Amino acid sequence: MRFIVKNYHSPDVYDLDNYTPDRPECFSFLLEVAVESPDSEGEEIFGIVVSTPTWFLVNNKPEDIVLGRAQIIILEFNWERLRLFLELWIETHCVGPTWRECADKLNLIGKSEYSKF
Numbered sequence: 001m002r003f004i005v006k007n008y009h010s011p012d013v014y015d016l017d018n019y020t021p022d023r024p025e026c027f028s029f030l031l032e033v034a035v036e037s038p039d040s041e042g043e044e045i046f047g048i049v050v051s052t053p054t055w056f057l058v059n060n061k062p063e064d065i066v067l068g069r070a071q072i073i074i075l076e077f078n079w080e081r082l083r084l085f086l087e088l089w090i091e092t093h094c095v096g097p098t099w100r101e102c103a104d105k106l107n108l109i110g111k112s113e114y115s116k117f
Helices: 053-058 079-093 099-106
Strands: 004-009 028-036 044-051 071-073
Touching: 004 079, 028 079, 044 053, 044 099
Parallel strands: 044 071
Antiparallel strands: 004 028, 028 044
């Protein structure tokens, strides 16, 4: 079994294809990725916070300790490059004998809608 990307959605960005951050050096948004398996019905949705290092620095205190789970830090927004990165990562890493095993691998880069953590 393997996962492929079905679609993308962001509650923070209306149109990902034409998005230009107001402050390219300092932004953050939630990206929801729906994946499916060609071998079965259903989908899994997981979320990733996409942000810049500047946003991260501005929105955290020096004494904060941040684990960085379900975050992708980029230096500039390029939707095509980000989309291709995610699709390649998912198609090459989210492979296994069961749906659950594939979904668990998604949790390495994002937070599943069903994640207990």
